[in-house]
Amino acid sequence: MVRFIRWQGMIAFIVISALVITFMYFFAETLVKKAIVSSAESAFGAEVNVAEVKLSYSPLQISILDMQVTDKETPSENLFSFGRASAGVDVWQYLFGKIIIDELEVSQLAFSSIRSQIGKVYIDEKLTEATKESLAEQAKALLPEVDMQLPNVKSLLDxxxxxxxxxxxxxxxxxxxxxxxxxxxxxxxxxxxxxxxxxxxxxxxxxxxxxxxxxxxxxxxxxxxxxxxxxxxxxxxxxxxxxxxxxxxxxxxxxxxxxxxxxxxxxxxxxxxxxxxxDSEDFAHILFGEKAREYVQKAQWLYDTVAPLLKNSQGDNVTTEGKPQANGRFIYFIEETPLPSVLVKKALFSIQLEQGEVAITASELTHQHWIRGKDSLLKISSIDNGELKLTSHFNISQSGDFNGQGKWLVNNRAISNTMLTQSKALTLSLKSAQLDGQGSFQLLNEDIATTNQFSLSQASYQGNAQSTITKLLLDTIESLEHLTIELGVNGKVSKPNFTITSSLNDALTGAFKQQVAGKLADFKQTVNKGLNEKLxxxxxxxxxxxxxxxxxxxxxxxxxxxxxxxxxxxxxxxxxxxxxxxxxxxxxxxxxxxxxxxxx
Amino acid sequence: MLTLLAKLLHALNSDSSIRQIALAIALGFIVGLSPIFTLHNIVIIFFVFIIRVHLGSFILAVGLFSGISYLLSPVIVQVGESLLTQPALTNLFTYLYQISLFKLAHWHHTYILGAFVLGVALSAPVYFISKLLIEKYRVHIMTFFEKFRIVQALKASKFYRLYTSIAGDSSLSKGGL
The missing domain is CATH 1.20.58 (Methane Monooxygenase Hydroxylase; Chain G, domain 1)
Incomplete structure (x- = not known):
């Protein structure tokens, strides 16, 4: 038996293993950084920069410092960037093929920040540009460019x-x-x-x-x-x-x-x-619809990005559906204390926005909620500028159905320099205002239903109007001390229907009645008289x-x-x-x- | 690489045990099919180091079969998929899944289980085929080629000098089963 064994081999094995471990220890951070940059660039289709990756081993914690992801549509800006992200990973579960993060913390998260140099774009995506443009243009096209110059009665009757x-x-x-x-x-x-x-x-x-x-x-x-x-x-x-x-x-x-x-x-x-x-035109829709669409399009982009990831893996036992891939996949079986394949038990994001810092806390983030029977919870809050609160919980069932709901509240939030509409007939921006509002939303697979109420007070507008109608619109909106807007978004996420009602419409109807209706009535009378003579x-x-x-x-x-x-x-x-x-x-x-x- | 090739040629041409070389190729086949850093591969590599098998042949076999595994990956995944999703085996795998070692070895991954099962199942035929081929090589091909002048010319080349320098006993490649 002894003749079959070479003890020197044992030493060689130990030496080689030690070398590998040493190599991994010293180069792990560089390797992980390269892997993060490479996979993020592949996912976002544009240049990704990471300043540094730090690993600590007891407990295993990975920290990513100063990560910037180029926005492929505007490469001079970042899609998002953050100062630091650190995650504590359960090593034992990682070795079993599961990513269980006890705590994820992302600080100084910012969207659309300016890059120091223009980022490279690897994938051209043409799809959203056309729709975005057409939606905005459609909203602007609703603005009546016709002036209140009434037609000549004689030529009209002739x-x-x-x-x-x-x-x-x-x-x-x-x-x-x-x-x-x-x-x-x-x-x-x-x-x-x-x-x-x-x-x-x-x-x-x-x-x-x-x-x-x-x-x-x-x-x-x-x-x-x-x-x-x-x-x-x-x-x-x-x-x-x-x-x-x-x-x-x-x-x-x-x-x-x-x-x-x-x-x-x-x-x-x-x-x-x-x-x-x-006197019946839906001016609120024209003025605020464009802004609402922008926000919905952002939410839609987020949904389109996240939805395929959520649908990717839905099984944690042998009944898992899905075609075998060349890379293979993990098949999870029933266990006493089951865990999803990916789980972030607790997450904390701190986002830097123009309006102030926003804190997001989340728990139980996963795509396999049925395993632990807990919903993902999301709380967004900000106290820098008034009060902003959003609470939401969502889950994905084993059959792949997404069900999410939540509500939000805004109190006494100051808004400044927000462009509402920009067209040939009317340019209107909100210089400053106090915003209050509340709303709720529900998302069931691709069907969205939301109701939102906004209230603007102490508003100051700035604008330029070309026609009598838009001038009147501008005067009316400037004269309003208090403005309420009710926004409803319903239907498919990919093709939502907007309903916008506002006290602006009532105010405009009154203003039109005062300023236009008299002139219009005279005109109507003259035209009808002419028509009756002909009759x-x-x-x-x-x-x-x-x-x-x-x-x-x-x-x-x-x-x-x-x-x-x-x-x-x-x-x-x-x-x-x-x-x-x-x-x-x-x-x-x-x-x-x-x-x-x-x-x- | 050149050194490894020289070692292999030396092993084939020397009186190194045929079984030593064939076993190295068979183990290299199992290791080559799976991703290198898997638990079962580390165990096999450990055994390759401590039992007397021909290391050069093992390393070359791992390289060769890693390349082949890339081409075979759909088949490997299919084998793992069909085993892990086989209703008749559900209870067995559910039982094994409760054992940490099973999960640590990633045998609940379709590629890794498929590669391991295929590797183990085909290692015996690979061993015997390798053994047969080496025997044939030594008896017929080696003597046949040595007759040629070009071989004699090659023997005078730099490569042959390297080959002969390695031909001296290597502590790791010496011995046999």
């Missing part, structure tokens, strides 16, 4: 596109067409002379001397000829009546259109010259045309009646009766003569 004019012209044209149709029919109708001739003919038949049945037959034949003419004329009268009905219906419809046209014209004028939106003319024309139709209808009725009377004439019967009477008289005379001779 506009051939007015519905009143169009409808009147249409009515005239229709009447002309209908009139031509009726005239053509009227020319074919029997006139009074013709009717008189018919009556004369019938009378003549009635006065004819009837001596025999042959005479009666002759009258019958002539009367049936005349009746045929009556029938043809009656058919013409019937057609003319139908045409009149159709014409009346068409003209009545067009007259009704003419009557409604001025109201529609006014609506169109209001819309074209934005007169309808003057009256059109209706006058329409009425005379309708009267003509009514007259024509009366004439047709008379003609029709006369023709019916003539058609129903009993001239043949009368002549037959006359013949019968004559025959009876003859018989009577003969009988008288015979009986006179007999009894005479």
């Amino acid at each position: 506009d051939s596109n007015l519905l009143t004019i169009k409808a009147a012209t249409q009515l005239q044209q229709s009447y002309k067409i209908e009139q031509e149709k009726l005239l053509a029919l009227k020319a074919q109708l029997p006139n009074k002379a013709k009717l008189k001739a018919y009556q004369d003919k019938v009378k003549a038949l009635g006065k004819m001397k009837v001596k025999s049945l042959a005479d009666i037959e002759k009258i019958k034949t002539e009367f049936s000829h005349i009746k045929a003419e009556f029938k043809a004329d009656q058919a013409l009268v019937k057609n003319a009546k139908l045409q009149i009905l159709a014409s009346q219906k068409l003209l009545a419809k067009q007259i009704s259109e003419v009557k409604n046209a001025p109201a529609k014209d006014w609506q169109q004028i209001e819309k074209t010259y934005q007169l309808d939106s003057i 009256a003319n059109a209706l006058k024309l329409g009425d005379s045309q309708m009267t003509e139709l009514v007259d024509l209808e009366a004439f047709l009725n008379d003609t029709d009646k006369a023709l019916i009377d003539l058609k129903n004439s009993d001239v043949v019967k009368q002549q037959q009766k006359k013949l019968e009477d004559k025959a009876k008289d003859k018989v009577k005379d003969k009988l008288k003569k015979k009986f006179g001779d007999l009894f005479g």
Whole structure:
């Protein structure tokens, strides 16, 4: 057995192990620094600078000093930087493949600080630029650039596109067409002379001397000829009546259109010259929406960055989902005191902002909350400038559902030099104000629901307005001592809906009513008067045309009646009766003569 | 590297034990498949130092199989994944997981378990194949090549001088099983 063992090898092993440990001890900080810089540059796509990394071994604690991460969109600034970050790592758990940090402390954390030299950018990301620009531009585009220079009434009324004019012209044209149709029919109708001739003919038949049945037959034949003419004329009268009905219906419809046209014209004028939106425009949305969108976009960026990391690993037992990777992964099994694969038990961040220092404390930061059954807690507070408080708790379920909620409060916070909007029509910034506010939020996977109330007092604004509307807006906002804004953000995080209501809208409505409404009312009155005149003319024309139709209808009725009377004439019967009477008289005379001779 | 290669050639050509060299290659195969600083590798390296195996062959085998493991990594991960997620083995692994040594060895990592299992399972065939190849080399190839003039010319070169200088007994490569 001994011959198989070389004891010198033991010494060599110890020497080599000692060398490795010594190397690790002396170069660990450099190696860790390189690893941090390399992985951060890969994650953020831009230059990362770390001044120093310090390691202490009992207990294991890593400290990163002066770390700066270049903002790839503006390389002259840092995305974030901090003076010192130190984390106490549980070595035993680290050797088991878990990162358990008992306490993480980050101090002098700052966002968008200026870099001493422009950082290198490794990845070009084009995606957010276009959307950001379009959202801001969309908000600005809502500002009415139209001035309160009202349009000229005369040119407005002469506009051939007015519905009143169009409808009147249409009515005239229709009447002309209908009139031509009726005239053509009227020319074919029997006139009074013709009717008189018919009556004369019938009378003549009635006065004819009837001596025999042959005479009666002759009258019958002539009367049936005349009746045929009556029938043809009656058919013409019937057609003319139908045409009149159709014409009346068409003209009545067009007259009704003419009557409604001025109201529609006014609506169109209001819309074209934005007169309808003057007192109902959502100015709060225009002014504060852009700022709100900026904050939501920042939150969205944070969500987009963090969400994939949270979704990455969701299992702590064999049921873990996920495709095997070439690098492999840890599979965790059930244990008596389970721990997530990454856990920061306690964290403290101190952020340096323009408005003062903000402290963030967090506990139980992990992406596997179900293992210990505890939510992550986050508290943000600042007392440098008024009072700022935010408390939030969130968790991720084993199935990957994110559920977070929280509330915030701001008290007596001073705000200065905040640009609200900058466009061609209006530039407005908040020079100084006292801000109070409170709100709550809830995030369930990708669905966000927040309600926020802000109250600005002692506000002082600075701005420049170009049009009457924006000047009025500026004057109104400057005159407000107290302004409240309610902001709601709902829907998908990637495409949120904003609802903004403010006391500014009410104030503006009042101001508009005072300063604009009078001028607008005069204008409305003049325009409506002009439109009504056009309507009256059109209706006058329409009425005379309708009267003509009514007259024509009366004439047709008379003609029709006369023709019916003539058609129903009993001239043949009368002549037959006359013949019968004559025959009876003859018989009577003969009988008288015979009986006179007999009894005479 | 050149020295290591010379050592290997010397080992192949000398009367060093064939089993010594083959065992070194088999152990180098296990170590080469896994990341170097894993618990089982440190244990194997310790044994390589204290038992009489050919160190030069071991170091070269580790280098060679580390390169091959890079190409084999999808297969290695697949083996580890299928073992660790096998429902029939859940109880076994849950039991082992309670042992700190198991977690310390990172055998609950798909790559490391896959590499270790593949390494151990294939080390026996690698040992026997290596043994066979070395035997064949010594009997046929070495004598065949020595006949060539070019070999004789090479023997007069600087490399050969280096080779012969190493050919003197090395305390670590001496001996056999």
